Amino acid sequence: MKIKWGVIGCGGIADRRTLPGMMLAENAELIAVMDANPEAANRCKEKYNAKYAFTKIEDLLSLAEIEAVYIASPVFCHKEQCLLAAKAKKHILLEKPMGLTTEESTEIAAICEQEGVKLGVAFMMRFHSYHQKMREIVSAGTLGEIVSARAQFTCWYPEIENCWRQNKTLSGGGAMLDMAIHSIDLIRYITGLEVQDATGFTGNQIFKYNVDDAGIGVYRMNNGALCVVDSAFNIPDDASVSKLEIYGTRGSIVAKGTLSQEEGGEIEVLALEDAGEYDAQQNRSTAMPVPVSVTFGNMYTKEIEAFGRAVLGMGEIPVTAEDAIRSQKAIEDVYKVNGASL
Numbered sequence: 308m309k310i311k312w313g314v315i316g317c318g319g320i321a322d323r324r325t326l327p328g329m330m331l332a333e334n335a336e337l338i339a340v341m342d343a344n345p346e347a348a349n350r351c352k353e354k355y356n357a358k359y360a361f362t363k364i365e366d367l368l369s370l371a372e373i374e375a376v377y378i379a380s381p382v383f384c385h386k387e388q389c390l391l392a393a394k395a396k397k398h399i400l401l402e403k404p405m406g407l408t409t410e411e412s413t414e415i416a417a418i419c420e421q422e423g424v425k426l427g428v429a430f431m432m433r434f435h436s437y438h439q440k441m442r443e444i445v446s447a448g449t450l451g452e453i454v455s456a457r458a459q460f461t462c463w464y465p466e467i468e469n470c471w472r473q474n475k476t477l478s479g480g481g482a483m484l485d486m487a488i489h490s491i492d493l494i495r496y497i498t499g500l501e502v503q504d505a506t507g508f509t510g511n512q513i514f515k516y517n518v519d520d521a522g523i524g525v526y527r528m529n530n531g532a533l534c535v536v537d538s539a540f541n542i543p544d545d546a547s548v549s550k551l552e553i554y555g556t557r558g559s560i561v562a563k564g565t566l567s568q569e570e571g572g573e574i575e576v577l578a579l580e581d582a583g584e585y586d587a588q589q590n591r592s593t594a595m596p597v598p599v600s601v602t603f604g605n606m607y608t609k610e611i612e613a614f615g616r617a618v619l620g621m622g623e624i625p626v627t628a629e630d631a632i633r634s635q636k637a638i639e640d641v642y643k644v645n646g647a648s649l
């Protein structure tokens with residue numbers, strides 16, 4: 308059984324990553340693409356062999372054969388497009404962040420609920436084989452009780468004229484909302500913990516747009532663990548390390564290069580039988596890394612297949628709206644402590 312898909316806002320990440328991933332999905336068939344930019348719509352129709360290309364969302368939604376839509380337009384378009392898609396009874400896989408604010412995201416979820424369509428949110432990094440393995444290791448208790456986590460995710464993003472992501476009214480936020488949302492989402496996913504208290508800083512040290520060019524979120528989780536996520540638009544890509552670290556009372560996992568749009572990177576797992584006594588010399592032990600093996604795949608393919616299974620009634624929605632809104636709230640709370648000025 309294949310789900311028949313329409314793609315709304317096909318010219319950006321959809322073309323860069325999700326459509327190539329969809330082409331490999333065993334339960335997906337692309338029917339139509341739509342983009343406000345006709346060149347992008349036509350390009351994607353040709354490239355991915357879609358039957359139709361449109362510049363008006365209504366034309367795509369009027370196709371009865373389309374069962375699900377993937378919405379990958381700029382954030383300020385999400386709510387209106389979800390409303391139209393839900394009313395047309397299409398199931399929706401929506402890019403992160405769902406809406407400009409958690410309030411708007413909650414409204415989107417309510418519309419889908421009311422119209423009886425399934426809504427999933429595209430936190431594709433949960434499908435990275437290493438992140439799934441990390442979740443398995445943590446839930447098996449290998450690290451003991453989780454006490455802290457840290458993640459860094461950045462992208463060099465100098466000023467670009469008329470760029471929606473650099474305009475708070477159109478994006479909802481900058482580095483924190485665009486990048487750190489993945490980090491806190493992964494920390495929640497891997498540890499199974501929830502954010503209890505949030506604080507942090509956002510700023511514009513380098514770039515002059517009206518969204519944050521950097522942000523740090525500091526969290527106390529519901530078991531007391533302390534976590535930090537840092538995000539930046541002002542560190543060059545080649546100078547950034549992209550690290551994700553999870554620490555517990557019996558071990559740790561350090562992942563490098565896994566916060567990415569492609570599966571890859573490396574992880575090191577240290578697991579101790581016993582934490583030992585206090586050592587005034589602070590000698591590091593000779594703990595041997597635990598070997599971990601995974602088979603890399605395509606996160607976007609897995610994301611499309613998993614949402615497709617949920618639509619077919621053969622699985623759960625991988626990332627529900629309620630789940631996604633918790634990650635967004637963790638970011639919004641940091642903006643709030645900064646006076647929501649950025």
Ligand SMILES: NC(=O)c1ccc[n+]([C@@H]2O[C@H](COP(=O)([O-])OP(=O)(O)OC[C@H]3O[C@@H](n4cnc5c(N)ncnc54)[C@H](O)[C@@H]3O)[C@@H](O)[C@H]2O)c1
Pocket residue numbers: 315316317318319320321324341342343344347379380381382384402403404429430431485568
């Ligand atoms: N999960 C990921 O890997 C990932 C990566 C990047 C972006 N995103 C998310 O995807 C969404 C889009 O980001 P992007 O980087 O692709 O942006 P983008 O600007 O690169 O692309 C957006 C596309 O939407 C089109 N568009 C603009 N207004 C439209 C409208 N009203 N109707 C239909 N199409 C319209 C544009 O012409 C463009 O082709 C955002 O929510 C972003 O956070 C996710």
